[in-house]
Amino acid sequence: MSASSEGLDASQAGGTTPTPWLSDPESHWAAIDQAVTDAGLDAPVLALDRAALEHNIADLTRRSAGVPIRLATKSVRVRSVVEDIVGRPGFHGVLAYDLAEAHWLATQSGIGEVLMGYPSVRRNALAALIADEVATSRVSVLVDSVDQLDVIDSVVSAGARPPIRVAIDLDASYRLLGGRVHIGVRRSPVHSRRDALELARDVVARPGFDLVGVMSYEAQVAGVADAVPGKALANRAVRAMQHRSMAELRRRRSKVIGELRQIADLEFVNGGGTGSLEETARDRAVTDIAAGSGLFGGHLFDGYQRFRPAPALAFGLDVVRRPAPGIVTCAGGGWIASGPPAADRLPSPVWPQGLAFVGTEAAGEVQTPLRGAAADRVAVGDRVWFRHTKSGEVCERAREVAIIDRDDAGRATVSEVVPTYRGEGKCFL
Numbered sequence: 001m002s003a004s005s006e007g008l009d010a011s012q013a014g015g016t017t018p019t020p021w022l023s024d025p026e027s028h029w030a031a032i033d034q035a036v037t038d039a040g041l042d043a044p045v046l047a048l049d050r051a052a053l054e055h056n057i058a059d060l061t062r063r064s065a066g067v068p069i070r071l072a073t074k075s076v077r078v079r080s081v082v083e084d085i086v087g088r089p090g091f092h093g094v095l096a097y098d099l100a101e102a103h104w105l106a107t108q109s110g111i112g113e114v115l116m117g118y119p120s121v122r123r124n125a126l127a128a129l130i131a132d133e134v135a136t137s138r139v140s141v142l143v144d145s146v147d148q149l150d151v152i153d154s155v156v157s158a159g160a161r162p163p164i165r166v167a168i169d170l171d172a173s174y175r176l177l178g179g180r181v182h183i184g185v186r187r188s189p190v191h192s193r194r195d196a197l198e199l200a201r202d203v204v205a206r207p208g209f210d211l212v213g214v215m216s217y218e219a220q221v222a223g224v225a226d227a228v229p230g231k232a233l234a235n236r237a238v239r240a241m242q243h244r245s246m247a248e249l250r251r252r253r254s255k256v257i258g259e260l261r262q263i264a265d266l267e268f269v270n271g272g273g274t275g276s277l278e279e280t281a282r283d284r285a286v287t288d289i290a291a292g293s294g295l296f297g298g299h300l301f302d303g304y305q306r307f308r309p310a311p312a313l314a315f316g317l318d319v320v321r322r323p324a325p326g327i328v329t330c331a332g333g334g335w336i337a338s339g340p341p342a343a344d345r346l347p348s349p350v351w352p353q354g355l356a357f358v359g360t361e362a363a364g365e366v367q368t369p370l371r372g373a374a375a376d377r378v379a380v381g382d383r384v385w386f387r388h389t390k391s392g393e394v395c396e397r398a399r400e401v402a403i404i405d406r407d408d409a410g411r412a413t414v415s416e417v418v419p420t421y422r423g424e425g426k427c428f429l
Contacts, residue, residue, distance in 0.1 A: 029351030075292030158208025222273030225303030333368030
């Protein structure tokens with residue numbers, strides 16, 4: 001996606017930016033639908049509203065309080081959008097989710113700072129990375145064990161390759177009762193000061209590796225909603241947990257990073273996520289914060305107290321039949337997000353307003369029935385619009401994204417159509 005002079009300045013976010021998705025959602029979604037129709041685009045179709053995206057970009061940079069944002073590509077998966085945003089003030093580098101993707105972005109997109117968000121033991125991808133001097137100078141692999149170093153050495157020995165840039169994955173979970181209670185995701189085994197220092201010394205002492213950074217992801221703060229409607233008690237408990245967890249993490253991370261800097265010249269310390277920007281920005285040990293989901297604004301974030309992203313990305317499905325009064329059926333729709341199977345992993349129908357899933361079927365692989373007051377006003381051939389739960393996964397379902405711009409009169413048009421990763425023939429994970 002090319003940069004646009006019509007984009008909103010960061011100072012306009014959070015109060016003065018027009019927000020038609022809130023003030024007049026009926027007209028907002030109807031305009032997107034008409035723009036896609038006028039452009040002759042078939043469903044399933046992804047639409048990215050540029051004004052909403054710009055609103056989210058400005059809000060993320062405001063919340064990060066001057067700490068650079070490392071764009072989490074997993075939550076975008078549209079290379080032109082990644083390239084556009086990484087080049088903007090307030091952003092620096094990317095957090096990739098697959099080694100082949102990291103290699104691709106470092107070379108084809110020329111992104112000079114690529115951190116892997118997960119370890120990789122894919123030997124072909126490692127061999128390709130090692131064979132490319134540009135890629136090895138720009139990509140930092142993530143490790144939490146010497147076992148991962150062993151795999152790299154088994155592909156190409158230390159003496160026959162350039163040094164590999166390495167970052168340590170420091171576990172950011174909240175542990176209580178001597179570790180018997182674990183709150184957070186199951187990522188790295190490197191949790192304590194001792195764990196981190198032992199691994200750091202192993203990396204530094206080992207030929208063929210350069211320790212350049214640390215990553216730690218506080219998922220129990222960034223990825224857990226704390227303002228879910230109808231769950232006041234649970235929300236208070238979540239906020240209390242998050243407050244204590246961040247206080248513990250700031251103390252522990254600061255001590256660990258201080259001692260690691262005596263072992264290696266760290267270039268970066270990455271932490272956080274879209275849901276924790278404000279809290280992570282308070283940690284002086286952190287040099288950049290990962291964020292991605294907040295750009296496209298999936299409905300997962302509707303339950304957060306600290307912020308509410310605009311619904312920048314949505315997908316439209318065709319209505320193909322009317323099986324009964326009060327019910328319409330869309331083609332496709334089973335675009336389910338990862339995570340624990342639950343209702344919040346389903347996409348959310350947003351337009352026409354007044355439609356909901358049929359409980360016995362929900363969102364189906366090849367058809368999705370919807371019921372509600374609006375169903376009798378929807379004809380075969382009309383389109384229903386949905387918001388996704390998570391941002392990047394929805395782009396695996398489509399080859400293209402229609403970019404929606406609006407003129408001074410508010411009329412929406414498709415200004416360009418850009419490929420997703422899938423549209424560029426890439427399938428990483």
